[in-house]
Amino acid sequence: MLTEQTLQGVIVPIVTPFNQRGNLDVKSFKELVKRLVSKGIHGLVVNGTTGESPTVEETELETLISTARNEMGEIPLIVGTGSNNTVATVKKNTWVKSLGADAALVVTPYYNRPSQQGIIQHFQALAEADLPIILYDIPHRTGVSLELETVKAIMGMDHVIGLKESSGNIKRAFKLARSLTKPVLCGEDELFFASLCCGGKGGILASANLDSDQFVQVYELFRAGKIEESSQRFDQLLPLIQFLFSEPNPAPLKWLLAERGHIRSDRLRLPMTSISSETAKKGVQLL
Ligand SMILES: O=C(O)C1=N[C@H](C(=O)O)C[C@H](O)C1
Secondary structure (H helix, E strand, O other): OOOOOOOOEEEEEOOOOEOOOOOEOHHHHHHHHHHHHHOOOOEEEEOOOOOOHHHOOHHHHHHHHHHHHHHHOOOOEEEEOOOOOHHHHHHHHHHHHHOOOOEEEEEOOOOOOOOHHHHHHHHHHHHHHOOOEEEEEOHHHHOOOOOHHHHHHHHOOOOEEEEEEOOOOHHHHHHHHHHOOOOEEEOOHHHHHHHHHOOOOEEEOHHHHOOHHHHHHHHHHHHOOOHHHHHHHHHHHHHHHHHHOOOOOOHHHHHHHHHOOOOOOOOOOOOOOOOOHHHHHHHHHHO
């Protein structure tokens, strides 16, 4: 099980590769996991936003979890399970735990506009599944704003081991990293280095599906006190990060992974679509 002491470093929300017909491409997924593990990542998220969780079927998720588990050894496996239905999320957490998950990444309940108290109770209810939780705050995707007091209340729960902070507001990230005793992980790739400077303990970074060893080095250099070297290494990654978020994630990421031969197709499931030809031209320049 993952704990607040071991939750740190570069954690990669892996893409879910599909073939041209839109079916799960298990072979590409397995190769991808192996490659990421060989690059020294500190954890993996299956079924995150980057893994196109809204379109992944339960049987497919079972395959993804067991395939990843087999390749990962002791490296923590986190599974995205968040939804806007508390009972369903408890059930899903219990289920993914039985499949070998070390923790669940749980986004704030979106769309039905719960009160702050409702959000607190949602996370409280997840204790029943007995699986460590990482709170995922990403207001621009969920449409839900968490008050600082709400974050503190959730982070005070025993089964909640950390926060993935994706508000894009570095002042807020700074405040949280300073005031919380549990790890705050950056979920806004462009702010990764800034977040480490604010006291963040690592990041859950879609960009780290590519050039993973470079992201690991940014983190390791920073931890070793080599701040300038870490900063320079991160600057080198910025054009990649900016390209990857020039259209909704994970479309540019899948395109680049396919171009580099790491997956066999850049296919996404609707309503997500592949990148435009203009973005592809920019990608070719980057390559
Ligand atoms: O899947 C994730 O986890 C991430 N998703 C974010 C997003 O797509 O908005 C980006 C972040 O790098 C990780």
